[in-house]
Amino acid sequence: MAVMRDHRTISIADQIFEQLERDILTGKYQRGEILSEMKLSAELGVSRTPVREAIRRLEQEHILRDNGRGIEVIGISREDMLDMYEIRVQLEGIAAARAATHISDEQLKEMEEILELQRFYIEKKGEPGEFADDIKDLDSRFHALIYKSCGSMAYCDTLLPMHRKMTKFRKASVSKKSRAQHSYQEHVAIYEALKSHEAELARSRTVQHIINARDSIKAIPEV
Numbered sequence: 001m002a003v004m005r006d007h008r009t010i011s012i013a014d015q016i017f018e019q020l021e022r023d024i025l026t027g028k029y030q031r032g033e034i035l036s037e038m039k040l041s042a043e044l045g046v047s048r049t050p051v052r053e054a055i056r057r058l059e060q061e062h063i064l065r066d067n068g069r070g071i072e073v074i075g076i077s078r079e080d081m082l083d084m085y086e087i088r089v090q091l092e093g094i095a096a097a098r099a100a101t102h103i104s105d106e107q108l109k110e111m112e113e114i115l116e117l118q119r120f121y122i123e124k125k126g127e128p129g130e131f132a133d134d135i136k137d138l139d140s141r142f143h144a145l146i147y148k149s150c151g152s153m154a155y156c157d158t159l160l161p162m163h164r165k166m167t168k169f170r171k172a173s174v175s176k177k178s179r180a181q182h183s184y185q186e187h188v189a190i191y192e193a194l195k196s197h198e199a200e201l202a203r204s205r206t207v208q209h210i211i212n213a214r215d216s217i218k219a220i221p222e223v
Helices: 012-025 037-044 048-060 078-102 105-123 132-148 153-165 167-174 177-195 199-218
Strands: 002-005 008-011 064-066 071-073
Touching (some): 012 153, 037 048, 048 064, 078 132, 078 199, 105 177, 132 153, 132 167, 167 177, 177 199
Antiparallel strands (some): 064 071
8 A cells, every 4th residue: 555645655664664753753762762563563553564664764764773682762862963953054054055046936935835834833822832843844844945946956865854853852942932933033034035046145044043943952951
C-alpha cells in the first residue's frame, strides 16, 4: 500500500520511517530508550519488514544505533543542535541570497499566506505554547520555501533534513510568545527582502534570524 503526497508516492516503509523519525525528534521516544522491531511493529500495526527498513535508515541518520542489546534512541542532543545552528548560519544566508534571485511570484504568494497564518496563531488568545505545534509547522514551511526557491538541490537536500531534525528545540523556542512574535517579524523582514529581490539584504536578515533563534533556544535550560 502507498499514499500520494505532494505528487509523490509514499510507500509503507517511507511512512513508517517518517513516523518513527517524527516520534524520535519530538521526544516521544527518549534518548537512551531501547526499541525493538517487535515492539514498534505492534505499536504501528505493520509487519516487521518496513520497521526493519526504517530502523536501518534511521541508523544512517545517526538518530538510532544498535548497541548490542537492542536499538538505542540517540535523537538530537543539545550539542548537535548547536552544531546544526552553526552550519545553518553559514549556509542558510547563502540560500536566502540565491532565493532572492530565483524565487517565483507563486512561491512569494505561498510565503505570504504562511505569514498570515503565523500571525493568526500568534495573536490568538490562549495559554503560552498552546499553538506552538501550528507555529512550528508554519516555520518549517517558511524555511522550506527558502530552500526550495534557492535554485540548488544541494542546498535544499542539506538544509531541509537539518531543519526537520531540530523540531523539538524549535517548538520549545516558539512556545515562548515573545520569541514567536519576534520570529514572525523576522520572517516578514526576510520575505520583504526576497520580494524586492535584494540578495544581500535577504542573506543578512536570514543570518540574524538564525542567530536569534539559536540564542533563544540556548536560553532555555532544558529541552
